[in-house]
Amino acid sequence: MEKPHTVHDPSHFIPEILINTFGETSYRFRVEYPGTYECTSTRLVFTMCREGELLYRIVQWDESLLQSAGKTPAGPLFDIQCSEDSVFQLHIPHCETKPASLSDGLSVAHISYDGMNILDPLQITDTHVVVDVPHLSAFGLLIDIVKRILNQPIRGQILLFHRLRKNRKVNVFLLPENIPLQEVRQQQEGAEYIEAPSSCHLIKGHTYSLHSPEKYRVQPLRAQFDFNYGPNYHPTFEIRPNSNAEEVTVMVRDQEETPVWEYNARFNALASSSSSTQPPSSEPASLLPAGGGGPGPSGQTLPRPESLQGEEEQKLLSVRTEFIDRVSGSVLKDLLDKLLENKVINSRELESIQTMSRTDKARELIDLVLNKGNSACKIMIDNLCDLDPFVSETLQLKLNECF
Template sequence: MIKASCVSSVKADTQPGLSEDNTKMIESSFTPEVYGESAHIFYSFRCPGQGVFQCTLTGLVFDISQQAELLYKTVQWDEKLLQQSNKMAAGPLFNIKSSKDAVRQLHLPHCVPKDALLSNCLSVVHISDGEMNVLKPLKITDTHVIVEFPHLSSFGLVWDIIRRFWNKEKPVLGQVLLFLRLPNPKTQKQNLNVFLLPSNIPVEEVRMKHRYSDYIPVPSNCEFFKDCIYTVLCPVACRIQPEEEKFHLDFGPNYHPTFEIRLPANTEEVSITVKDQMQTDVWRRDIDLSGNITTPDTRSEMMRNGGPW
């Protein structure tokens, strides 16, 4: 097991982007301890006492009644269970454990824009011992779905398939993530992988799957439409593949690049544009690559030690 962070921290503040009612409820944010094992990631946090705490890495919010330790991770959705209930995933599935029955409420981050929110558009499923129960939310805010539950196990957001079909023209909040791979010394080329993902996918989950690539932090927010076709433009690229791709609501466990941009190895800056099928710009950024290229020696050392964790 590889330990990513030795000390979890608590900070008494509120998170930007939360709706007013959510902001008033959150008393502090925390950065959990993070552990990597194989291609999986685990989060741990020792709650100091009663309060409402938000995880800065996953967006989860915990309403805690007493001092306790939280252990949580994402797990794979069971598509058969979802289909039997006419549901489709609307976020990652989190498996949550606590040293005590200390969690009173759970706030799960969603990816529905404010103007597309409906009172019945989202629900929460509680999966335990192979059985799935649908929980009615206590409240849906601009950013989270709040729920109470009988006991801790696995929780995730879902859409009703029929309602989602009738609302397919509504966008989802998305993010564009960039990962730069090590240059190929033989071809003198390097690949910049572009991921189009829903906004409630934790970046750390994608980083763990691609831990031998360099994550390029850039402003990532945008909106996507499910099953709409998108293209990527990069003027200095040697090649971009595929030429176009549909946006899928992918909630893991594997996060594959949507596009691969092949660049000359000495490229220091690029402009990247994501366009929709109407050729409208939905995301455009100028990217500095000069400080993000890991040397071969450093990368080899990372691989020997199990990655950058």
Template sequence: MLTESDNISYRFSCPGPGVFRCNLTGLMFVMTKKAELQYWTVQWDERVLQPAGKTAAGPLFNIQSSPEGAVSQLHLPHCETMDAPLPEGLLSVVHITDDGMSILKLLHITDTHVVVKVLHLSAFGLVTNDEYRNTANRSVNGQVLLFLQKPQSETQKQYLDVFLLPRNVPLSEVIARHQDVDYIKAPPRCQLIVGESYSVDCPEAALIQPDKAVFDLEFEPNYHPMFEIRLPTNKDKMTLKVQDQTNPEVWKYEMDLKAPRRRHLKRNLPAKVLVQQTLSVPAETPNVLADEKLKSVRTQFIERVTDSNLNTLLGKLLDQRIINDGEMESAENPIRAKKAGALIDMVRKKGPEACSALITALCEVDPFLSKLLNLQ
């Protein structure tokens, strides 16, 4: 049974075959033809997960396509740090329909996504085995989100809500559920440890509640703040730190309380309609243009890509069977520039689909270089 969350729906039109990325949710779609995609989050049903010994490891997305059969692969964002090889069974992708839940075979896991082949669209989500849920010292990519309540003139106080969440929770989903407060745009990224106790330090605060809280991987429909900070309204600036038992500065931000950084959502429209009308979901260039894009950035790619990232790219292309073992060996060269040239030329000869795969891999491995080359 699927229970639709009271949130937002995402929609965009894919102009043709290619690899497309939703900048709001992090989902990536490999398309075989022109189609319109629409998707939204639905609530996980513990009655389905528990008998299978599974726990949610990301949001559950219900995906539709018109026409059907246009999506061949789905990339779901994960929050694992990938500092070491993941234990077998740590991440799985489930497909939930009216007939029940099935576990899909993984094609591969990148630094940011889990990739599966899809035949029929319905609800897809990441899960982990129950045994891994609270593994000791399991570090994940997290995010700190701040929401400021309106000042209370009668008490001369204002409240700041602090959220500690896995990074694969879409910001748009959290904002949609907290439309009565103002989102404070701040650099959110940090690493968090599952099961670790965290606290917040803010010298300007009149009160922080609670004193400590344990971080867990929660992907519930209603995201709740982990801490509430009471601030005097006469303060212009504040310094906020998130800390654990051993690290006094997991995350730090100096905030100007008077700066116009707050973003409002309209209050008089349902969130689902609001985002469809006001937010378009950017997509990457179709792979019919991927060959020309690689050709245009060949010189810069050769000059700037690092040797370690070249090795990672070769490994990803081998895993996806874009290249074979012999081609990987032929591309190996102690001179970095020659290796980079061999890689990009070899992929370009294989056609637009292979070029699109290399562009996608580069965006994941080196987002800064891919942005510099205008490949994102």
């Protein structure tokens, strides 16, 4: 079959996200037709000559291979599989601000059982490095150690995670832009991801400091920015806000004390109120957390004691596993919209759930609503009955009133 030409505007797809027993993330997507497709989670672009199922994940770089070649990573190392052998071109995201000046310094590592081969790019765009694929295995961006321009900034990202368990804190990550958010989020289980404009310019080897005008405790005071391409990611800084704080201002400064990024982060109402007393009954219950649950052995929020649960809450909890197994992706999409309209969830929670696989969406949604109390559970049941009478009847949810 003749290979199609490279397409500059690829079709975007949301991959299915798979988490194994070790907490490692993989991405899967089935391509039905030849063409060029971009993964919204990793920004990898695949040019396909026929249909095929893609399966890919981030793996550890072998430092000994890199040192012998005089190279250093310029992106994560992706182990890519496709049983139909239908990928013939790969576009790997870079984070260089001036890729043209590095045209002879950027290359791609192709690592297989035979060792590491260095592939010369076919093209370097403002966002990606394009290479032909001889056969699938592990691919990752490299840069020549000697040819990297000193003090040249890269496109970076600053990610915030609010952790309430045990000692309350905000973890702040300074990372290259081409590290997928999903990879960091997975390792911050139990923490609230604070969605914020994350883009900034960072310089390898430079020292950065973090400041909070609210005078919260920040540690460490300074940290050197280096490229960390996983698969493990650790916070660069942490902030210890007061127990009753509802927001924190995060300011990152470079070694010249010039601000490079600033954001006023407001905490999720569910997290910030979990340690407080129940709000007055005049407030809409659908907007408020139920409270009373506690962290389990692995940090997840456990259901409240049955004696404190309302009827709808108990009913929804009793069908949790079946709901996760049975609800369809299209119903989940409509249900999320309805719950947003009814102020059961907020826009940040909606956007966070929308990035997940169908199973994870269902699990995250029902757990989120269960934690918001009986009124929230009733609204979810009512809307599920309207959107999917068959599943509602199968789960015996509010049977007499729905039909």
